[in-house]
Amino acid sequence: MSAGTDPRRVDAAVRRLPALLRVAAAGPLAAFAGLLVWIAWGDPDQRFALLLGLLGLAGGALLVLAAHRLVAGRVHPADAARAVLDSPSGVVPSRALPAAVPPERGGRLWSGATTTVLACWALGFLFLAWGDPRPPAQVEEIRRAGGIVAEVPVIGQLSSEHDRAVVRGNRVPSSDTWTQTLQVELTDEAGEAHTAVIRTRSSFHRSLGDTVRVIYAPSAIHLGAWVGEDSRPLTKSWSSNFEGYQEDLPRILDGRTLSAYELWIWAGLTVVPLAFVVTPWFRVGRHGPVTRPGPGTRALRGTVRSGHVRSEDGRGVAFLPNGLAPGNLSPALEGRTGWLLWNAEKPREHLRSPGKKRGKKLPAVVTGRETGAVLVLDNGWAVHGDAWFPAPEDPAGVGVPGPEAPAVDKRRRVRLWAPRGLWPLTLSNGALVLYAVVLVCGGLLFTDVLSGWLRFATALVGAGSLGLAYVSHYPEQDDRFAAKE
Incomplete structure (x- = not known):
């Protein structure tokens, strides 16, 4: 036993280990469910309530682990392993x-799944900061009034600014843009026409008779029409505009947080942690296990x-x-x-x-x-x-x-x-604090309390805390191959 370790305390902690592992599983499960809710749930109020519930579930699991730490203290991995191996195997x-x-298989699968979920959450912090907790105020009012996305005709132009694209000193007319203030025609529930004014950026000059996709409520024409600041199609704006393009308006009206473009970026980045999980499985399948x-x-x-x-x-x-x-x-x-x-x-x-x-x-x-x-x-x-x-x-x-x-x-x-599976007993005190920081950062990013660089700074703190906490499960994280040389 390590110095100052009470064998009876270690044995009691090891007997509680299966229950602690079940409680601790709430963290990754809540994280996975939270990612799905953040991505797919439309209604902002319902989404916030669900995310708070999942955050509370993960927080409750963390409180159980912290309470056990206060009561039982921390157990060294060698002492916990000795207690397990000394106990009857059955x-x-x-x-x-x-x-x-x-x-x-089961242990490796659960460990790999947990690692993947936490790695996705670490990457997900960037997209928590990037996403829109709530749609623009005008869109929220329009949505509550029964808003729709519709193609409406342009009936007038109040102003137009032509931005001539130049790349490395050469004119590129195909990349020109026009920022226009336009009058569009909206049709109410009774079929009557009304005029609304919008301002947006386009990849071509919109003229009378052209159409533009907008968000408006036929039952509340006085709320006006909403269109993204950049209405260029995704193929024209992929390098500078990640949301608010014409194809993204249905997502904004639904209240979902991330555009299809942002989701593709997230999926691409998720391949990285998945590779770290799949590669060991391929290695084990080829060379073992015995x-x-x-x-x-x-x-x-x-x-x-x-x-x-x-x-x-x-x-x-x-x-x-x-x-x-x-x-x-x-x-x-x-x-x-x-x-x-x-x-x-x-x-x-x-x-x-x-x-x-x-x-x-x-x-x-x-x-x-x-x-x-x-x-x-x-x-x-x-x-x-x-x-x-x-x-x-x-x-x-x-x-x-x-x-x-x-x-x-x-x-x-x-x-x-x-x-x-010993980690609930060997988790460092600092890791418990870091997991608490992760929950606080996630809770802040679920809301629109923070904006701009503060959101991204909070996301960096959350992702960094998650990574540090995960590698602090054991007090002696020495090199796995140090004993070989």
């Missing part, structure tokens, strides 16, 4: 190698010493658990006996560039090889991770072939444990 202890080990001692696997029985599974003849293989830095889990595994099973086929090579010699780049040097593995302890617990072999050691040259391992027991069952 299966019969055995020295045999099981014929099958449960895959870590779930049975089948062809291409190797097995080594031994005792865990300083992060290595060492056999009686002194051979050792480094084991790196999934989801937790080796320095956080190694103390809990120290002295335990069991089997290490790994995939010896097509290990991932880690390369290092030796630099240049006489101006020529030297070939990369292999520093080691990594492959999917599972540690099966005699007490019935199993932990997925990776096995590490420093160069020039060959993963296929250590241990015995999996199918030939002695004492393979087809009846033996093991219980899988994922160390990444």
